[in-house]
Amino acid sequence: MADCCSTPKAAPVDCCCGGESVLIFACSGGSNVGQLTNEAAKKLDQGGVGKFYCLAGIGGDIAGMMVNAEGADRIIALDGCDVACARKTLERANLPISCYVVVTDEGVEKGHHFAISDEEVAGLCARVQELLA
Amino acid sequence: MKIQILGTGCPKCKKLAENTAAALQEAGVSAEIEKVSEVAEIAKFKVLFTPALAIDGEVKVAGKVPDVKKLVEIIKAAAG
Numbered sequence: 001m002a003d004c005c006s007t008p009k010a011a012p013v014d015c016c017c018g019g020e021s022v023l024i025f026a027c028s029g030g031s032n033v034g035q036l037t038n039e040a041a042k043k044l045d046q047g048g049v050g051k052f053y054c055l056a057g058i059g060g061d062i063a064g065m066m067v068n069a070e071g072a073d074r075i076i077a078l079d080g081c082d083v084a085c086a087r088k089t090l091e092r093a094n095l096p097i098s099c100y101v102v103v104t105d106e107g108v109e110k111g112h113h114f115a116i117s118d119e120e121v122a123g124l125c126a127r128v129q130e131l132l133a
Numbered sequence: 134m135k136i137q138i139l140g141t142g143c144p145k146c147k148k149l150a151e152n153t154a155a156a157l158q159e160a161g162v163s164a165e166i167e168k169v170s171e172v173a174e175i176a177k178f179k180v181l182f183t184p185a186l187a188i189d190g191e192v193k194v195a196g197k198v199p200d201v202k203k204l205v206e207i208i209k210a211a212a213g
Contacts, residue, residue, distance in 0.1 A: 013172055013176055013180060013181065013182070014182050014183070021181070021196045023181070053181070063191070064179055064180075064191075067180075067185075067192050067195050068179075068180060068181045068182065068192075068195050068196070070197075071182045071185070071194070071196025072181075072182070072196060073196075
């Protein structure tokens, strides 16, 4: 029988017996800071920090997605600005946030453009890693 | 009612199966229990984390092992 605890990261399903299950939600909003959260969430997922999951599915109260989110040990939420759409969506769904970052609080000015730099993405990922440590 | 326990056989998967059996007994509900251990089959349920539990094809629990009391609630709700 397969040992679920050795399931590779690339597998579509993670067994929770080997460690924490972590989900990452980004506001992914229509601004530079919103898109920064989206890019950082992708990088964090690719780096094995957690699984980037669909905030819209939580807002839409999609049953299967709610069950998955409720199964996470930790939830990382990334908001672009203090309107806090990700945080409020998760709170409304009674999903507790373990790690929370607002991009504008990190010194990035919000604008209705999508010019984001690799440095900004790396900085946001580093901030999340710092909070998780 | 058909209950499927999704997991590749780790201690938490086994615990979920045990708790489910106990919950069925406590709830007085009869059900067919199937263990689904192939990763490809588990993935069809679109669960992110195992162990998971599906009732009549609908995922009710993923990534955790509810206690018997909670499983009784879930089973009774599904039984209608």
